[in-house]
Amino acid sequence: MTHAATVHSLWTTAAAAPDKIPSPDIEYGQLSPTLIVLGAAIVGVLIEAFLPRRQRYVAQLFVSVVALAAAFAAVIGLAAGDYGTSKARVAAMGAIAVDGPALFLQGTILLVALVAVFTFAERRLDPVVHGNRVDSFAAQAAAVPGGDAEKAAVKAGFTTTEVFPLVLFAVGGMLVFPSANDLLTLFVALEVFSLPLYILCALARRQRALSQEAAVKYFLLGAFSSAFLLFGIALLYGYAGTVSYSGIADVVDGQVRNVTPALAGTMGNDALLLIGGAMVLMGLLFKIGAVPFHMWTPDVYQGAPTPVTGFMAAATKVAAFGALLRLLYVVLPGLRWDWRPVMWGVAIVTMLGGAIVAVTQTDVKRLLAYSSIAHAGFILAGVIATTPEGISSVLFYLAAYSFVTLGAFAVVTLVRDAGGEATHLSKWAGLGRRSPLVAAVFAVFLLAFAGIPLTSGFAGKFAVFKAAADGGAGALVVIGVISSAVAAFFYIRVIVLMFFSEPRTDGPSVAVPSPLTSSAIAIGVAVTLVLGVAPQYFLDLASQAGVFVR
Amino acid sequence: MENLIGLLVAVPLLGAALLLCGGRRLDGKGHYIGTVLAAGSFAIGAVLFADMLGRGEHDRAMHSKVFSWIPVGGFRADVAFQLDQLSMTFVLLITGVGTLIHIYSIGYMEHDERRRRFFGYLNLFLAAMLLLVLADNYLLLYVGWEGVGLASYLLIGFWQHKPSAATAAKKAFIVNRVGDVGLSIAIMLMFTTFGTFTFAPVLTNADHASEGKLTAIGLMLLLAACGKSAQVPLQSWLGDAMEGPTPVSALIHAATMVTAGVYLITRSGAIFNAAPDAQAAVVAVGAVTLLFGAIVGCAKDDIKKALAGSTMSQIGYMILAAGLGPIGYVFAIMHLVTHGFFKAGLFLGAGSVMHAMNDEVDMRKYGGLRKYMPVTFITFGLGYLAIIGFPGLSGFWSKDKIIEAAFAKGGTEGWILGGAALLGAAITAYYMTRVMLLTFFGEKRWAPDEKGHEPHPHESPSSMTIPMIVLAVGSVFAGGLFSVNDAFLKWLEPVTGHSHGDSPLSAAAVTAGTMVVLVIGVALAWAQYGRRPVPRTAPRGSLLTRAARRDLLQDDFNHVALVKPGQYLTRGLVYVDHKLVDGVVNGTAASVGGLSGRLRKLQNGYARTYAVSMFGGTAVLIAATLLMRAV
């Protein structure tokens, strides 16, 4: 195509445009979950703007809980309306897919967020300062740690109630992420849920230095990765001339003759596709925390306020895997033979890497971070299966895993000493003697992580491995079980520490939480056990939800 | 009648149960209960005997199945008894001598606070021994076989506070176990060969089986016999077994248990008849042991050990006879019975002496006891005459027949065996005379022990002397009685069968020979111990003597060849298990840890490093994807 032609076409399109721009039609009903959450977020901002400090906490809490609940209800409604199955469709001018996986994941995310908000709102754990109950967020994020401003803020009993709208924004982005049906939406959604998380990471009340460092690292690396993602998108766009999943898929499947002989002339345009695909993949793998894009995970998990960590660890993974699934299953199925081996490699190093490095960790939050990496590897094994079972197994695993994670981190918030949460493992010695219940609950979560039967962890692991084996990835299964064996080692180590070693005299005390955290933990345990003992219903749900719309 | 057979075993078993579980409240009358029950089972035996005599010689065998024991597939073992002339003989011997020794023990164990348990063990032994001889299949026999082993273990170690006793007991059990392995393998072979291990079918079909199999079975049975009957090479335990109370030595380690091997071989005659090689092995073992035991017997100063050596040697005779096949079976058993009488008598005599001498066992510290304890002297003397084969006494009849049979084997083999038997007879005469002289003749050599107790020898209580007298009577007349127109031969022949070999020597010649060697033996002993006074401490003696004192170095050999290497092996294995097998496991764990530690270093906290890994990762990702397409 010559320059003249392109210039001309550019002119003509420009000239032809003005009078007849088609007004987009948006299916508000089907987008309602997202809209509700984002709306609530804006309301939250307004609250911050107009309500006096004293009332913000309650108002924010109320708004966000209601919003999340309502959004969840909306999801249920959509699912009940068969939007997950028969009426699955692409909404908002092809930007958003409303289908089984989308709804399932949105539902999961919303529930996780709801529970997470409970932990955000917890105000019984930290000792009362100047007569004010405080949560785990900085009195004033802007104030220099240990500075006068901060002291004043603390004295005044300030609290960062902005976390609620931030969470809501993040959730909004996460809701869009797995249902994004074109790469632009994908990118925007990614940023929409990443930016609030960056901020949330920086808001810890205790150990703010760590918290801020975490934020910086997370932000820089996150931006770095999203740059890659964006460049990948650019290349894919260059390859297909469109960013809509279905459009690219058509080109990949060769249903559409590629429209750019100019490119064809210059470079083997599959290279564009492959490189672009790889870079987009990288962007998602970063969010998942797959080796070698995982290195931010331990630091951020450790530094961030524990409730945030729990929320991130659970919800981000769900959203990111959702997006990954859609990308691989909708956009690149034609490329299966190209990306599968690569993903094999990633899955293997992720499983083994996460498990092995975790063995020598000494900090509970870092330990859980590495374990989350290992689990990412297991889930990838299911992703690779490229069968409907694969999809549903991943969905199930995500649901199971996210609640275990949330619960585990919620427990972490309870174990405290003078310096706030006592996350160093040595301090957990003999916890089982001091407060058997908490220790037992945490043990349940650890066993679920380890995939011991009768916990959700086992059901999920089995589902994934089964799918992988069916999908002809037997080797992955073997490596999976080996790394689970390694992983078991450090989960057990923690249990040994809690139950079989004598309590230290200077050991931490277990704070008695308010119903908020308690209910969060309770929900975690309940889900863990139910999904472990009677997973059939949820497996059905997942398998019904196992089909992507195109 | 059949049901009485079971009772034979049940009665003493009941006794054992009562006495062992009865607790202290039975301490007072425990020994009576035990004795009465033993006598009871003897009575039953007598009744059955009478009944058996009442019947024609070919339908004398009785059989009674109690219940099906182990039915698994083709493998069917019953608890069933078979009482034929052979087992009848044993029943009478066991219960008879057994009862006598129970009575004897009442006196002998009077001062032991654990006498109740002692009688419990004795009853247990009777039950097991009866089970052994009454079983109608090899597996049930095996139960009795190990049962007597257990009883002997418990009784040898009865004085457990003495480490020597405990060790001796353990040794006896383990050596026997080695023999038992033979028995169990034999049973397995029978099962794979015949599909059964019940006497009747196996023995009547023995000749159908290949000779190889039969030889194997025979050798395994022989191994078992060696263990139980203290035959070379498994004889080492018997000497130590004398640690047990003397009645035990008399009953178990002289009269009954140790002869079980002879029973086993005789019972399995059909198999051995069809397996000449196995028979050869048997006679070899017998011949060797009869000399071995005799030599050992010559050197021991411990009266019981001397007798133990003699026992070994006498059983050697029996095994030899049994090995000769149909020629010898009957005489083996006959000698077994007579030996049962006189050897038990001798042991009881020895016990009586020890009783009088504060449990002193060193004959060099006896001397001239005949004045102090006449009854013991006389009974012991009769037993002595019997064992050396003094014409007319029991030993004479039975041993003579064996020597005769040995020659009758024919060929050089016959000469060798006969010669050995004769030589053995000579040595027997020598060492028994020695015992006799050292103990009852000469001047008194005992002195106050370190605690200053001067022993005051006295005759034992009647509870002890009566059994001795009875046994003495037996050892005088039994042999003659049996030989009255071959009564014993006729009695047993239906079971064991009998054949007359063609002896190169006439019976008279053999008898003459035995007389000569007898005189020689006695004369030698007299020359050495009768004429001149005996030193209280043993002279160093010749090399042979010293070796013989150490059981011809048997234990030393075992120690060097088995015990030491075994200890090294186990220690080595413990090390291997810890360092190697377990080391591998811990090693893997450790290596994972190490790897983890190393990988951990990558996480150095620098955001830029993380960026590098991401960058590199992306590069690899892209490269890999392109590569995939390329290939």
Added chain:
Amino acid sequence: MNPVNYLYLAALLFTIGAAGVVIRRNAIVLFMCVELMLNACNLAFVTFSRLHGNLDGQIIAFFTMVVAAAEVVVGLAIIVTVFRSRHSASVDDASLMKL
């Protein structure tokens, strides 16, 4: 001139940006490098949009700018806070958490 060259330029810029992120210490510079990468992306979008003769790419470019702006807001906020608390914008100083 052949628009493909713009792609090469974009790739170059992107690489420079990435390299900058890897090499430089100062958080602000790092961040600028990221922005550079984003710009590279934009360039690529526009170029492709031109090549394909449709406007998607250009529209995306606008979106990218908006997002980048948002990122700047958040990013600078965080970096500044860190700078105030530890008086240094070097990312290497922020390495309390490791191993």
Added chain:
Amino acid sequence: MSFPLLTATAVVPALGAVVTAAVPAAQRAAAKWVALGFSLVTLALAAVVLVRFDPGGARFQLTESHAWIKDFGVRYELGVDGIAVALIALTAVLIPFIILAGWHDADPLEGAHPNRRWRPTQGFFALILMVEAMVVISFEATDIFLFYIFFEAMLIPMYFLIGGFGDRAGGRSEEETATQRSYAAVKFLLYNLAGGLIMLAAVVGLYAVTADQLGTGTFSLQEIVQARAGGHLDMASSTERLLFLGFFFAFAVKAPLWPLHTWLPNAMGESTAPVAVLITAVVDKVGTFAMLRFCLQLFPEASKWATPAIMILALISIIYGALLAIGQRDIKRLIAYASISHFGFIILGIFAMTTQGQSGATLYMVNHGVSTAALMLVAGFLITRRGSRLIADYGGVQKVAPVLAGTFLIGGLATLSLPGLAPFISEFLVLVGTFSRYPAFGVIATVGIVLAALYVLILYQRTMTGPVKAEVRSMPDLRVRELVVVAPLIALLIFLGVYPKPLADIVNPAVDHTMSVVDKKDPKPDHPVDAGWFSYSPKSDGGSHDGASGGAK
């Protein structure tokens, strides 16, 4: 449908565990009684199972089947054959004694820091019951997945029992003991978990195979066996072998088979005697049981293929275990190694592929359970008295505590399988079964008999006989509670030794079935004696042996 008897047998102890755990801290004694009560109820239920079970009846009886996890092809399927019944009975019998024996093992030490939430006693007994529940259900499960789940899950309570309630009589410093104990516990768990995970891979693989060939994946043992018999399901021999190995590895760890045994001595040494009994007498049996039920029946061909190797390993276990037992200085470790030797016999019997071998192996599982329980529990009583596990610290106990010594001796004699006691029968059957197919193996295995005598008698001699050591002079004899524990076990040993027929009759049909699945026949004797001789064949009255007098012509 009828009353779910099997489920009840498993649920009752589980319920008991919950109730026991819920007993408030103050009423620690009550917890013990509650636990005992529940275990007795379980025993009663097991008795009912034993009665309702008809040896001549269907392959699997009292079956229950409910949908469970459709997506995994998993059903809640229970059913018992003779082997399972025997082992369930064993478990149900042993648990009450274990509880009784451990009556004071979990009493808090004096001076332990008071904490009303920390309730070790309740936990101890609750965990024991939990283990019982899981063991029972894994004996009952005829669905492989169901079995697997509990096979794995039972590790957790076991782990807490070992690590949480170790032997206080280490003769070492407190923290030394603690580290040793948690080392043992972790080793136990990781070892078995690793085995279990390997098996998980095989389980998944099995699903893949069935799903691939039968359309829908299934874990039902019977379905698969029938499908294989009907030829609908034929695995490539390589696949079958891999799957077999996956399963066998897990069971071999559990059993344990040389060289995967090293966790057992640690676990048994560090845990209290009752827990040690629980490990070796109950939990480990699941391993050998599973070999018999799953390895052989799911993968007959592979089993035959692997037989030589496994037989050799079993043989090594027998000799090696015995030799190491001789070399031990610690009573409990000695018993542990003895058990390794015995498990060698069991596995030998299973893979000899003869009815004698497999029936023997099954009886062996039961008998070994009882005999080890007897020996180990008495050893435990001994150890708690003296406060040391080292053999060298004892001597002359027989003089001060004759009853204790006596029971100890009987336990020992059972361990060396003295005829007249139960283990003899099983051991001999195993030997005969092995011998009739692999004579050499049979002969070598008999060496184990002698070695057994060695380690038992050495142990007895060193601890019980000889001059009385000063430390044991004041040692009390067995108390009533302890007698109540030991006496029935000994009675059981004697009964099963004298009259094992009832048990054998229950087991035999199941074994015959297994043999038929594996498609193996007993080797015929070379010169079978005509049936006329079998006067003891069940029908005949076992009358006179007219040939009895016919020794030699």
